[in-house]
Amino acid sequence: MTRTVLVTGVSRYLGGQMASRLAADPDVDAVIGVDVVAPPEPIEGIEFVRADIRNPIIAKVMGEASVDTVVHMGVIATQKQAGGRSTMKEINVIGTMQLLAACQRTPSVRSLVVKSTASVYGCGPKDPARFTEDMEPWHAPSSGWAKDSVEVEAYVRGFGRRRPDVTVTTLRFANVVGPRVQTSLTAYFRLPVVPTVLGYDPRLTFVHEEDLLGAVHHAVGRPRQGTFNVSGDGVLTLSQALRRARKAWVAVPSPLFGPVGRTLSPAGLADFSSEAVRYLTYGRGLDTSAMRAVLGYEPQFTSAEAFDGLRHAGRPAGVVDA
Amino acid sequence: MPDTRPEDASNALSPSKAARLVGNTGPQPVRPAAVPARPDPRRLAAVSDDVGVLVDAGLESAEDESLLEFVRRRLTGDYAVDDFGFDPELTDRVLLAALRPLYRSWFRVEVTGLENVPSDAAALVVANHSGVIAIDAMMTQVALHDEHPAHRHLRMLGANLVFSTPFLGEAARKAGHTLACHPDAERLLGAGEVVGVWPEGFKGVGKPFSQRYKLQRFGRGGFVAAALRTGAPIVPTAIVGAEEIYPMVGNAKTVARILGLPYFPITPLFPWLGPLGMVPLPSKWLIHFGEPIPTDGFPEGAADDPMVVFNLTDQVREQIQHSLYRLLVKRPSAFG
Structure with a gap:
């Protein structure tokens, strides 16, 4: 069977890496990369289509190439990168709706893999120690990327109901770290002095960028219906992570945490929105038994190993991604 | 700050503690025989903060080393926390x-x-x-x-x-x-x-x-x-x-409501004696x-x-x- 994979969001780091990884896979015949802007440097072995997934062009592209697998990595995590919150929301939510509408119209589509985030669980004091995929969030996210992701997942579920013949795999990733990837959290850990919330020590879980790509790749090759948490094993507390990274930190009372953080991060790369503050106050743990038992993916890095990869990395000049 | 003067044998190094002392000393030379299964010697430990910096006085060298090792591990984040955050x-x-x-x-x-x-x-x-x-x-x-x-x-x-x-x-x-x-x-x-x-x-x-x-x-x-x-x-x-x-003889419900607590205790000593009433x-x-x-x-x-x-x-x-x-x-x- 010829396999044609369409990847969205290829102009950002993880999407681009994913596209070239799939292009190198002998089981995949063709990779079509889609994004609003061209990638910073051309990705070898893929056909790039500059298309805004917010408009219906995407359906035409998919139909002509008879795409059978769609990898949706086009949900943007940082406002800064999208150029404002309203653009970000439009790309994330309207873009996903258009993409799903195109998938629905394309009979050749057999599987859909969506990169989502564990931040859909929200975070707060009433959370269980580890979230399983079927748990309802106690403190549902109310803003930003996390809320977009909740909506994206809802549309993906709706698509799954309308096209029961398509295998839909939703992957909820822990915070991605690694030597090259740049997110608002890696920017946070690269601040000269890292602010923490006084009196709280959140539990953090991480997934290494290789494992993120590996899990998506695994799901493309072996699609499994369902939603899966993907994270390295174990947790690090924030204070422990900072000690491992040999970082100086300052504990700030929670009302002042946001303002102090924004002062320390003048470029605004680190995120101090209410959702991020909640995460850095309470943290979150993930149950990954379904990832192993059903999806069949085994991560190479534990949370601690993934995080230590960040310490050894320099400061890459690449764009912020997530 | 509390002084700990563990005196009886129940405070002997637990098996897990001993294993950690022996097995987890990293690059430093391991001192077997001397460390495990020996009651903790008397020590004066002052707990300064959650980093757990212990100021010790007059200790045998083995104990000294494990303490240094402990402080080193705490300061470099080289310890394990379980999924619940248990350290x-x-x-x-x-x-x-x-x-x-x-x-x-x-x-x-x-x-x-x-x-x-x-x-x-x-x-x-x-x-x-x-x-x-x-x-x-x-x-x-x-x-x-x-x-x-x-x-x-x-x-x-x-x-x-x-x-x-x-x-x-x-x-x-x-x-x-x-x-x-x-x-x-x-x-x-x-x-x-x-x-x-x-x-x-x-x-x-x-x-x-x-x-x-x-x-x-x-x-x-x-x-x-x-x-x-x-x-x-x-x-x-x-x-x-x-x-x-703390014999609770009364409950200041209004204060509790203001502070968002389920109750606010009044005892014969608290809040009348202030911090002393909290003993x-x-x-x-x-x-x-x-x-x-x-x-x-x-x-x-x-x-x-x-x-x-x-x-x-x-x-x-x-x-x-x-x-x-x-x-x-x-x-x-x-x-x-």
């Missing part, structure tokens, strides 16, 4: 060490029935709750860790007020406790841990002194359902002594771990049968109330 090393060496003087010298806790707590399997310790703040729970944790032959860590299930309070929530997680909810209770029991619950909750700790040693209502019996689902035995536990540490009275404590109630003989789905759950809850409550009376008779006087 066993910090708990053993700092948090419990801070409670020991209270346990040994102030309350002079006497423990019986430790054989009813399994050494290598899950169990659910259910106890009465009293004394305004949950000192009784902390003393039970010290008792199980220091006096039980397997040095078991008690993993308690706490109210969400604990985890939303700064410092308290952080310390509770590091000491191994987690939110009282079904998924966490079952996860801990499933992993073979000893889990502690205080089903009276705030009704127990915040009850007036006149109600002392009268068990309050036992919540909704959620703990019984968790035990039934995992087949862990329930160990009904009675704690005598905590009622007298607990040195009552004499007895803790008894009772005969375990097995939960594995029930048919499938018993956890969802309210009748089974209510009956078991009642049985546990009765048993605790009876051992409370027995212990009270045994105790010569409240401060004896």
